[in-house]
Each structure stands twice: as structure tokens, then as C-alpha cells.
Amino acid sequence: MKLFSQTHVGSFALKHRVVLAPLTRMRTEPGNVPGDLMIEYYTQRASEGGLLITDATAVAPLGIAYVDAPGMWTREQVAGWKRVVDAVHAKGSLIFVQLWHAGRQAHAANTGGLTPVAPSALRSLEHAAIRDGQGQIVEAELPLPRELATDEVAAIVEQFRQSAMLAKEAGFDGVELHAANGYLFEQFLLDGSNHRTDAYGGSLENRAKFLFDTLDAVVEVWGPGRVAVRLSPSGTYGTMSDSDPHATFGYVAGRLNGYVLAYVHVIEPRIRGIDEREAAESEVSSKDIRRVFKGTLVAAGGFTRESAEQIVIDGHADLVAFGRMFLANPDLPERLRTGMPLNRYDRSTFYGGDARGYIDYPFATSRVSARQTADAATGEPA
Numbered sequence: 001m002k003l004f005s006q007t008h009v010g011s012f013a014l015k016h017r018v019v020l021a022p023l024t025r026m027r028t029e030p031g032n033v034p035g036d037l038m039i040e041y042y043t044q045r046a047s048e049g050g051l052l053i054t055d056a057t058a059v060a061p062l063g064i065a066y067v068d069a070p071g072m073w074t075r076e077q078v079a080g081w082k083r084v085v086d087a088v089h090a091k092g093s094l095i096f097v098q099l100w101h102a103g104r105q106a107h108a109a110n111t112g113g114l115t116p117v118a119p120s121a122l123r124s125l126e127h128a129a130i131r132d133g134q135g136q137i138v139e140a141e142l143p144l145p146r147e148l149a150t151d152e153v154a155a156i157v158e159q160f161r162q163s164a165m166l167a168k169e170a171g172f173d174g175v176e177l178h179a180a181n182g183y184l185f186e187q188f189l190l191d192g193s194n195h196r197t198d199a200y201g202g203s204l205e206n207r208a209k210f211l212f213d214t215l216d217a218v219v220e221v222w223g224p225g226r227v228a229v230r231l232s233p234s235g236t237y238g239t240m241s242d243s244d245p246h247a248t249f250g251y252v253a254g255r256l257n258g259y260v261l262a263y264v265h266v267i268e269p270r271i272r273g274i275d276e277r278e279a280a281e282s283e284v285s286s287k288d289i290r291r292v293f294k295g296t297l298v299a300a301g302g303f304t305r306e307s308a309e310q311i312v313i314d315g316h317a318d319l320v321a322f323g324r325m326f327l328a329n330p331d332l333p334e335r336l337r338t339g340m341p342l343n344r345y346d347r348s349t350f351y352g353g354d355a356r357g358y359i360d361y362p363f364a365t366s367r368v369s370a371r372q373t374a375d376a377a378t379g380e381p382a
Helices: 036-045 075-090 150-170 184-189 209-222 245-256 286-292 305-314 324-328 332-338 370-378
Strands: 007-009 012-014 018-020 051-058 094-100 127-131 137-141 174-179 227-231 263-267 297-300 319-322
Touching: 018 332, 036 051, 036 075, 051 075, 075 094, 075 150, 094 150, 150 174, 150 209, 174 184, 174 209, 184 209, 209 227, 227 245, 245 286, 263 286, 286 297, 305 319, 319 324
Parallel strands: 018 051, 018 319, 051 094, 094 174, 174 227, 227 263, 263 297, 297 319
Antiparallel strands: 007 012, 127 137
């Protein structure tokens, strides 16, 4: 299979093209610190010559959208991530950290009481995951964000620079900027959420300024071939919209050619959040980005073994990132390579909780596991 041929990400050689997509799982220890559960989760999914991308990792307290999501602004967080990285490297895998700022998708319950910020004071109609008075994870309406002052935008760029430096200390192989899914970069980029009239609003060049200022800062830290960008050109999650997404993302893809990136990561239009939908031919896909961007392209979003193989054969992507299939199948690359059956994922355990639905999915070679025992008791398949 072409999916299991060798390729490169930057200067790194990969033995296959199956990537762990960045998945928010909300399993950190207090202080947004990766702990033993996360070490086991990533180690299980590491494979010789593979690539893992971490949970969305906030660059500051104000950037956190979900309770128990990881961060990269304290020494404790760096130490926690270093334990993850060392374990993954021991299995011969690469690991990139996805750096993130939620912008208006944040909630004061997760930011230490700080009011969320955005390019414009426009509310997202999504919901935040917060902890209630009894310690239970519940959904809450997102508040009206505060519009960032011009000088505050440059301060957030600096937060990304500092987090990129900390990620280097933790031993990561590179960083991915999360410019997708309705978070802060995309809030600036799209005209449905950016109504500014300063240097960060109005024209497409101005709306893209925050992303490219940050990219410049992070590339300065990491150098060529170690930085990536994730985009969702047809995404609507986060109450996002744009008057001309083909023009917007064509412009972004064209400018990204001016950098020596590890890759550009594109979410296909059939994905909205964690749900799939019918995509229109007019929507922007990895195929459209490929026409403009000349570097390595990773495609993500509802792929099967067959469709992943086909998009690589067609040349519309070089690698394919898997989310739900990879969380339920820690040995997904080997299962796809050999055509072995796949475990079914348990959606109720996606966000928050303990080991259940996180590190107890069985490997294909396992005879007995905690999950199989539980399934035998309930009569439900894995």
C-alpha cells in the first residue's frame, strides 16, 4: 500500500503515512499538566517511524477552551510533556505538539476567571466543557468575548513564541499551529468573526497578519522543517463563516509556500467538530489546497483504510491523520497495513474521565484486556 511507503516530514524520515490526529481528550492532572495517563496513551499509539500530534495545547491560561486540556506555559507542564516525549521517542516515533489559543471558544471557568478574548466582540454559539460545583464536567454557554486591543495581539504572538521555546525544551520534534476549528487564528482569518478596522482586520492580508506574525516567531525558534500549520478551510465549528473561503485559504496556502514547513494539515469539509456531514463540491478540501501549496500535505477527517490509500495515490495528500479510529485502535498503523478488524470507539469517553475509553482499548494481539472483559459482560463490541 502507498499508505505504508516511506516519506518525509521536514528532514525527518517516516516509515509510513498514518498520523495520529490532534485530539482533545481532557485527561491532564491539576495545573493542565500531562501525567501518567497521557504518557501511556501516547506511548501506546507510537510506532517505529510514525508521527503523532498532541492534544491542542494552550499557550496561556486565557487560551484554554476545555477543562483539563494541556498547557505549555509552566515548568510543571514542560516536565510533564518531556515524560510523554521521552516515552514516545523510545518507541521510535516522532511527536509534534499542537500549540493553541481558543480565543472566544474559552470560558472563564477554565481561564481563572479571565474574560475570553477575540478579534471582535462576537459570541460563538458552541458550548464549553467546564467543571460544575460538584466537580462534574458539564456544558456551558460561551460568554461574549472581549475585543483585543491592537497591542494585545502582539503579546499573544509572544506567548506562542515562549511556548514554542518551552516545547523545544520538552524535546518535541516540532510544533503545529492550530489555525483551525474556530479558534483564535481562524477567528482573525475569517471575515465572519473579524470585524476589526486596525492592522489586523479588513483586508485579507490584515486578517492573516496574526497567523503569519506568529508563524514568523515560531519558525525563528524552531528553524526550517520543524513547524506546521493546521487549517479547516470549510469548517463551521465555532460559529465560523467567511464570504469567500476559496480566496481566503488560497491566499493563506500561497503565502505558506514562502516557508520551509514540516507540513500543512488540512481538515476535509465533511467534518464539523467530531461529526461528519455531506460536503458540497464547492467547499475547500485538501485537493484545493494541494493546487496551491507545494509542500508536504496531511489530510484529516473521516478517512477509512480505502479512502486514505486513495487520497495518497491521487496525490492530493502525502499523509493521512486519523482521529476516532486511532483513539480506539492504539495499533492502528499495523491494523490498516494488514487489514485486521478495528475496535469500535466509545463516544461517551471521548472527553474527560479516567483510563476507560482512553488507554484500555485492546491491541490486535491482545488475548484478554479490561475492555474485552467489560464488553463480554455488557454484550457490546469494542
